[in-house]
Amino acid sequence: MLESIVHVCLAGLSTGMFIWLVASGLTLIFGVLGVLNFAHGSFYMLGAYFCYTLLGFLGHNFWLGLLFGPLCVCVVGFVVERYFLRYVYHLALPYQLLLTFAFVLLFDDLVKVIWGGGSIGSPTVPGLSGSIPILGRNFPVYNLFIIGVGPLVAVGMWALLEKTWWGRTIRAASSDREMASAIGVRVPALFTAVFVFGTWLGAMGGGLAVPYVGLLTPGMGEAIIIDAFVVAVIGGLGSLKGAFLGALIIGLLSSFGTRFIPTFDMFLTFILMAAVLLWRPQGLFGEAA
Amino acid sequence: MKRFWPYICVALILAGLMAIGLFAGRFVVYMSMRVLILSIFALGYNLLLGRTGLLSFGHAAFYAGGAYGLGLLSIHVTTNPLLGIMAGMGLACIMALVIGFFCVRHTEIYFAMLTLAFGMMVFSLIWNLREVTGGDDGLVGIVRAPISLGIATFSISETSHYYFFVLFCFLLTVVLVYLIRKSPFGLVLSGIRENDRRVEFAGLSVRNYRLAAFVISGSFAGLAGALGALLESYTNPFSAHWSHSAEPILVSLIGGIQTFTGPIVGSIIFIGFREIIERFTQNWMLWFGLILLVIIMGLRGGVVGGVAQLFRGEKSHVAASGGAR
Numbered sequence: 001m002l003e004s005i006v007h008v009c010l011a012g013l014s015t016g017m018f019i020w021l022v023a024s025g026l027t028l029i030f031g032v033l034g035v036l037n038f039a040h041g042s043f044y045m046l047g048a049y050f051c052y053t054l055l056g057f058l059g060h061n062f063w064l065g066l067l068f069g070p071l072c073v074c075v076v077g078f079v080v081e082r083y084f085l086r087y088v089y090h091l092a093l094p095y096q097l098l099l100t101f102a103f104v105l106l107f108d109d110l111v112k113v114i115w116g117g118g119s120i121g122s123p124t125v126p127g128l129s130g131s132i133p134i135l136g137r138n139f140p141v142y143n144l145f146i147i148g149v150g151p152l153v154a155v156g157m158w159a160l161l162e163k164t165w166w167g168r169t170i171r172a173a174s175s176d177r178e179m180a181s182a183i184g185v186r187v188p189a190l191f192t193a194v195f196v197f198g199t200w201l202g203a204m205g206g207g208l209a210v211p212y213v214g215l216l217t218p219g220m221g222e223a224i225i226i227d228a229f230v231v232a233v234i235g236g237l238g239s240l241k242g243a244f245l246g247a248l249i250i251g252l253l254s255s256f257g258t259r260f261i262p263t264f265d266m267f268l269t270f271i272l273m274a275a276v277l278l279w280r281p282q283g284l285f286g287e288a289a
Numbered sequence: 290m291k292r293f294w295p296y297i298c299v300a301l302i303l304a305g306l307m308a309i310g311l312f313a314g315r316f317v318v319y320m321s322m323r324v325l326i327l328s329i330f331a332l333g334y335n336l337l338l339g340r341t342g343l344l345s346f347g348h349a350a351f352y353a354g355g356a357y358g359l360g361l362l363s364i365h366v367t368t369n370p371l372l373g374i375m376a377g378m379g380l381a382c383i384m385a386l387v388i389g390f391f392c393v394r395h396t397e398i399y400f401a402m403l404t405l406a407f408g409m410m411v412f413s414l415i416w417n418l419r420e421v422t423g424g425d426d427g428l429v430g431i432v433r434a435p436i437s438l439g440i441a442t443f444s445i446s447e448t449s450h451y452y453f454f455v456l457f458c459f460l461l462t463v464v465l466v467y468l469i470r471k472s473p474f475g476l477v478l479s480g481i482r483e484n485d486r487r488v489e490f491a492g493l494s495v496r497n498y499r500l501a502a503f504v505i506s507g508s509f510a511g512l513a514g515a516l517g518a519l520l521e522s523y524t525n526p527f528s529a530h531w532s533h534s535a536e537p538i539l540v541s542l543i544g545g546i547q548t549f550t551g552p553i554v555g556s557i558i559f560i561g562f563r564e565i566i567e568r569f570t571q572n573w574m575l576w577f578g579l580i581l582l583v584i585i586m587g588l589r590g591g592v593v594g595g596v597a598q599l600f601r602g603e604k605s606h607v608a609a610s611g612g613a614r
Contacts, residue, residue: 036398087586093397094344098542099585101535106578113572226409226531233402266413274406278391281399 003135008259009252010134014143014212016251017150021208023228023235023243024153025201031238032174032194035085038100041225042107043199046073047206048216049115062211070203077199081192104222111218119215128211142211149208153201154244161240170194174238230273236283245285310452318452319520320564324556325459326516327540331552332466333509334537339546340475341502342482344401346534347388347408351507353415353529354381355514360428360524361421368434370445370454374515381511382504384411389503393496396485405531412529427525431518445519455516462509463553469505470549478502510537543584545591554593 026040051069058064080103088095128145131138161167173180173190181187206221213220231250235242250269257265276284309321330352337343358380359373367373388407395403415422422428433451436443445451469475477498480488485495518524527533536559537552544555562580566573588595 036401084582084586091589092342093401094338094538094542094546095585095589097344097401098538098581101539102578102581102585104578105574105581109572109575109578113575117571222532226405229402229405233406237398263417264413267410267417270406270410270413274391274403274410277399277403277406278394281395 003137004259006135007137007139008255010139010143010147012252012255013147013248014251015255016247016249017146018205018209018212019224019227019231019250020150020244020247021153021205022202022224023231023247024157024240025198025205026225026228027232027235027238027240027243028157028201029195029198030232031240032170033085033089033191035089035096035100036229036237037198038097038225039080039103039107040100040198040202040228041221041223042104043073043077043202043221044206044209044224045111045216045218045221046076046107047203048210048213048220049111049206050203051207051210052120052216053115065210066204066207069207070200073203073206074196074200077196077203078192080199081195085195086188086191104225108218108221115216115218117218119217146208146212150244150247154240157240227269230269233273234276234284236280236285239283239285242283242285246283306456310449310456315448318448320560322448322452322455322520324560325455326513326520327536327556327560328553329459329462329516330510330513331537331540331544331556332462333506333513335506335541335546335552336466336469336475336478336509337502337506338538338541339548339551340470340478340482341499343393343396343499343502344538345392345404345503345506346401346531346538347392347404347406347411348507348510348537349531349533350388350408350411350529351381351385351510352514352517352533353411353524353526354384354507355511355516356518356524356528357415357422357428357514358511359515359518360431363431363434364428368432370434370436370519373519374512377515377518378508378511381514382508385504385507385510386500389500389507393499393503405534408529408531408534412526412531415526415529422526425526427523428518429523431522431524433519433522451520455520458512458516462512466509467549474498474501539581541591543580543591545594548591548593548597551591551593555591558592 022040022044025043026037029035029037029040047070050072051065054065054069054072055062058068084099084103085096088099128142131140132144133139159167161171169180169185169190172183173185173187177187180190209220210216227250231246232243233246234249235244235246249272253268253272254265257268261268306321309318313321330348334345334348337345337348355374355377358377359370362373362376363370388404392400392403392407416424418424433446436445436454443450443454445454477488477493480491481495481498488498489495514524514528517528540555540559541552542555543558544551544553562577563573566576570576584591590598
């Protein structure tokens with residue numbers, strides 16, 4: 001029983017860290033730009049496909065693929081923000097959401113055109129493949145690696161936002177756009193930079209997902225974006241600390257749910273999301289508006 | 290002469306709709322029914338989006354409520370389509386009342402996320418309660434039994450006969466939505482969209498008005514779902530999925546959310562374009578995404594708003610209020 005619970009916890013942690021990798025970019029973009037980006041799931045998908053393709057050119061070195069793949073997606077993110085999203089910031093919510101939704105449709109089909117509609121089997125990573133025994137049961141090494149990467153990204157983002165000049169500027173622009181602009185921050189350029197950085201995070205999640213999910217499919221972005229929304233909402237829209245803890249909660253909840261009450265595991269996630277929104281719309285860890 | 294134009298237009302459109310039912314081939318009739326059903330869904334939905342200014346991502350749940358309400362009644366109790374539609378609409382209405390009660394506490398992004406959460410709850414229930422809903426297989430074998438009105442019986446098993454029934458429901462929806470928009474109630478909804486604080490100060494309960502708009506739009510979604518289930522003789526859990534909730538939003542946006550006919554024109558474009566694009570290529574979502582980009586970037590009044598602007602030859606009020614807020 002104990003080893004079973006430990007394994008369920010580990011599975012939950014790795015799922016949670018995955019959602020965190022995607023939700024971190026989503027939360028950062030919402031916190032600064034105020035846009036809930038449906039296309040973030042597409043960046044995740046594009047990250048996975050780009051990394052996969054680059055593997056072929058780079059002598060099947062996973063790390064090189066992970067370095068260059070997300071950078072390619074950043075170019076896509078730049079185009080989306082600079083030439084489209086920038087012009088709808090002042091509009092009502094439906095226009096912003098639906099603009100990013102239009103990109104979801106676009107990228108889903110583009111991936112089908114370029115890579116074909118079927119699923120692609122993904123490679124294993126040398127040194128991180130196989131599994132090791134934990135309490136008498138095998139657990140994939142790669143999942144342990146993901147459990148380690150998640151907190152690293154969290155610490156990195158915390159340091160970036162709290163300890164650097166860049167982070168201060170970003171926080172200033174997110175708390176008061178006009179004031180920041182008045183003291184000489186180039187807000188539009190900063191927004192583009194933040195969006196591209198968020199894109200990079202999402203694409204990085206996708207790249208890391210290549211060996212984890214095993215199969216790449218054109219719909220993989222849509223599946224994870226709703227999870228990321230749930231996590232972002234539970235933690236508090238715009239709060240990175242909240243997103244991290246929210247991802248842990250959702251990861252553990254869904255893995256325990258799948259293990260003990262498989263009929264209602266999806267239901268549990270959404271009832272938690274609705275309950276948090278009703279009880280504390282600013283999220284479990286967000287500050288009151 | 291000028292003031293007769295609207296009547297002539299309406300008469301011509303009605304004649305055209307009748308002609309489709311009488312003379313067109315089965316395929317055209319079937320596609321027209323899909324347009325009419327999506328129009329009912331979108332017309333009701335736009336009372337919430339265009340009038341009240343609330344973006345719901347959970348209305349597919351009410352569509353599914355209508356479809357499953359009718360389907361379950363038809364399979365287990367009676368095949369009477371009128372009772373089935375009433376059951377479907379009733380279920381959708383109750384669901385909208387319960388879900389709406391919680392959702393109207395928030396606006397903007399929090400409202401959108403709450404409706405998304407409740408919609409996906411309904412989806413997961415339909416998906417997982419296999420014994421009741423058939424799980425991912427959906428409900429199969431919903432029959433289109435004749436409509437009996439006591440004295441007369443009206444068969445709808447033929448596609449063209451069913452078409453007239455759907456057309457009747459569509460016209461009823463058009464009239465009802467038109468009346469609601471023109472009524473004092475509809476004006477209050479517009480007021481809430483423009484400035485909810487002022488409506489509050491005028492002594493009206495904004496929350497109750499929002500809830501009423503939510504329930505009305507949910508009931509129309511239920512009607513659309515029931516008609517859709519009868520059309521396909523089938524319904525599946527994805528009718529409750531959030532991606533299906535996006536459909537009435539897209540349709541309203543294409544046609545123009547600040548116009549009355551926008552959702553209808555949007556439905557024609559949505560279903561017509563999809564059919565045409567799929568003839569030539571598999572990638573209809575790619576083209577549809579591009580169309581959406583064009584509309585959001587440059588034509589925010591939607592197609593109807595754009596055409597109206599063209600006719601007036603000026604910067605139209607419709608396009609302007611549809612854009613900025």
